[in-house]
Amino acid sequence: MTIPLVEFDRVVLGYGTRSVMDEVSFQVPKGDFLGFVGPNGSGKTTIIRSLLGTLVPLSGVITRAPDLRFGYVPQRDHVDSLYPLTVDDVVIMGRYDRIPIGRRPGPADRKAAQVALEQVGIPDLARRPLASLSGGQKQRALIARALVGDPNLLVLDEPTNGMDLVSTTQILGLVRDLHDDRGLTVIMVSHALNEVANYVRRIGLVFGGHLRLGTVPDIINEAVLTEVYGLPVEVNSFDGHRVVLARSRHLGDDHV
Amino acid sequence: MFEAVLLFREALYGALVIGIACAVLGVYVVLRRIVFVGAALAQLSSAGIGLALWLAGLGLFGSTHAHTIGMSLVITLAGALFFGVGGGRRYLHHEATIGVTYSVAAAMGILLVAKAVTGEAHDLFLQGNILGITRGDTLVLLAVAVPVLILHAVVAKEFLFVSFDPETAQTLGYRVVRWNLLLYLTIGLVIAFAMQFAGVLLVFNFLVVPAVTGLLLARTYWGVFGCSICAAALAATIGFVISVPLDLPTGPAIVAVSGLLALAAWLVRRARGE
Numbered sequence: 001m002t003i004p005l006v007e008f009d010r011v012v013l014g015y016g017t018r019s020v021m022d023e024v025s026f027q028v029p030k031g032d033f034l035g036f037v038g039p040n041g042s043g044k045t046t047i048i049r050s051l052l053g054t055l056v057p058l059s060g061v062i063t064r065a066p067d068l069r070f071g072y073v074p075q076r077d078h079v080d081s082l083y084p085l086t087v088d089d090v091v092i093m094g095r096y097d098r099i100p101i102g103r104r105p106g107p108a109d110r111k112a113a114q115v116a117l118e119q120v121g122i123p124d125l126a127r128r129p130l131a132s133l134s135g136g137q138k139q140r141a142l143i144a145r146a147l148v149g150d151p152n153l154l155v156l157d158e159p160t161n162g163m164d165l166v167s168t169t170q171i172l173g174l175v176r177d178l179h180d181d182r183g184l185t186v187i188m189v190s191h192a193l194n195e196v197a198n199y200v201r202r203i204g205l206v207f208g209g210h211l212r213l214g215t216v217p218d219i220i221n222e223a224v225l226t227e228v229y230g231l232p233v234e235v236n237s238f239d240g241h242r243v244v245l246a247r248s249r250h251l252g253d254d255h256v
Numbered sequence: 257m258f259e260a261v262l263l264f265r266e267a268l269y270g271a272l273v274i275g276i277a278c279a280v281l282g283v284y285v286v287l288r289r290i291v292f293v294g295a296a297l298a299q300l301s302s303a304g305i306g307l308a309l310w311l312a313g314l315g316l317f318g319s320t321h322a323h324t325i326g327m328s329l330v331i332t333l334a335g336a337l338f339f340g341v342g343g344g345r346r347y348l349h350h351e352a353t354i355g356v357t358y359s360v361a362a363a364m365g366i367l368l369v370a371k372a373v374t375g376e377a378h379d380l381f382l383q384g385n386i387l388g389i390t391r392g393d394t395l396v397l398l399a400v401a402v403p404v405l406i407l408h409a410v411v412a413k414e415f416l417f418v419s420f421d422p423e424t425a426q427t428l429g430y431r432v433v434r435w436n437l438l439l440y441l442t443i444g445l446v447i448a449f450a451m452q453f454a455g456v457l458l459v460f461n462f463l464v465v466p467a468v469t470g471l472l473l474a475r476t477y478w479g480v481f482g483c484s485i486c487a488a489a490l491a492a493t494i495g496f497v498i499s500v501p502l503d504l505p506t507g508p509a510i511v512a513v514s515g516l517l518a519l520a521a522w523l524v525r526r527a528r529g530e
Contacts (some may be wrong), residue, residue: 016346080420080421081419084471084476093425145424
């Protein structure tokens with residue numbers, strides 16, 4: 001039996017003494033492509049922080065595989081544009097933990113950074129200042145930084161937040177390719193249900209301190225979504241893509 | 257003019273040591289947007305000096321320079337520890353805590369010196385007396401600054417990572433709180449010693465303005481440090497050279513030159529069209 005990369009066993013999450021998430025239990029097996037979806041402030045980031053080990057659970061057990069290595073892609077606007085760093089400088093940070101204290105990145109690190117930039121499709125931007133990049137390019141640079149450390153679990157926090165339709169499609173396509181082609185296990189957090197529903201294999205709906213997790217057909221259906229969101233929800237399919245449509249209680253007032 | 261400068265050359269060397277050390281640390285202070293932590297630590301240092309003088313006046317504490325440095329160091333490092341671990345964040349915004357510390361420490365420094373037996377004479381400690389630096393003082397400053405700068409050179413990439421993206425650094429196993437603590441302690445250490453000779457205004461200037469000049473001029477991260485060091489050294493030298501023959505207060509003259517260099521850097525940046 002394959003050991004999961006991460007396992008949550010009756011984990012209660014919160015800050016101080018305040019509980020944010022009820023008892024949460026799930027596994028992340030190798031090769032999974034899991035999306036956590038929910039409204040802003042629902043607790044998605046809290047789950048991710050505990051998964052990454054930056055938030056200690058209030059109770060329960062989180063088990064991580066011994067060979068687990070995260071590649072973390074933070075929200076793009078968390079990256080400070082005041083620092084005069086090139087794309088190359090930022091990507092190499094993903095290997096800093098392998099470089100002893102007192103040593104600088106060497107040719108092997110620079111080569112690895114170049115390979116990572118090629119994987120995300122921006123090898124020619126290596127010497128450009130990070131601050132000068134567009135939102136989509138910056139996101140690719142951050143994904144390259146996560147990849148350069150050769151992770152077996154890629155975690156992305158709101159990777160398409162604030163992006164236009166083209167950039168959103170390109171970034172989600174890139175993440176799907178990394179999963180399909182490299183067999184990389186991927187966890188993605190987003191508030192955009194329609195975006196996530198068409199890319200991931202499993203979805204964790206986070207709402208009101210609860211988590212409901214299952215395969216895409218298990219979760220993205222009218223019965224579940226209507227129950228969770230408390231609104232009549234329609235799930236349609238166009239050209240193989242799921243489109244979730246929430247109807248407000250006023251007739252004719254639709255939201256995608 | 258040259259003879260006057262030569263007469264106070266030890267003071268110039270001391271100012272250069274303070275300026276260069278603060279210019280390196282100042283890059284982190286400015287990039288991490290903790291400019292007022294620097295100001296608050298400088299005021300805590302002055303409160304430490306005031307406390308030492310007041311206790312000495314009561315006969316409860318030694319009155320040598322080493323005693324004032326010791327007390328200032330203890331108070332400043334306690335402040336650095338407090339800010340380094342994010343003290344007070346549970347109840348207040350970080351900036352509010354810094355503001356309270358800054359104003360209360362500044363007032364305490366003034367009140368304690370006012371009530372010290374030789375208070376008026378010791379006002380100089382709070383304002384700084386850069387011209388009074390001796391060779392011995394410069395050696396003391398070097399003994400503090402050189403190890404701090406070596407440490408910063410050794411752990412430069414770690415300080416960069418935990419400053420730029422602490423969240424990601426933590427996921428790669430960096431103990432961010434400990435690194436922050438180390439950074440704050442080095443800042444507190446340099447401030448505590450620099451304050452004995454340069455005063456709040458000059459130390460705060462060296463912590464902020466050369467780094468701003470560096471950020472405006474340099475195109476690379478490591479270039480910021482180089483430009484910041486050059487700006488501090490230039491400001492210290494020019495400010496010193498013009499203040500002695502013109503009988504200007506040296507500290508404010510250095511600050512004024514720092515400001516002019518920052519202005520020039522801003523104009524260069526604009527001219528580049530960036």
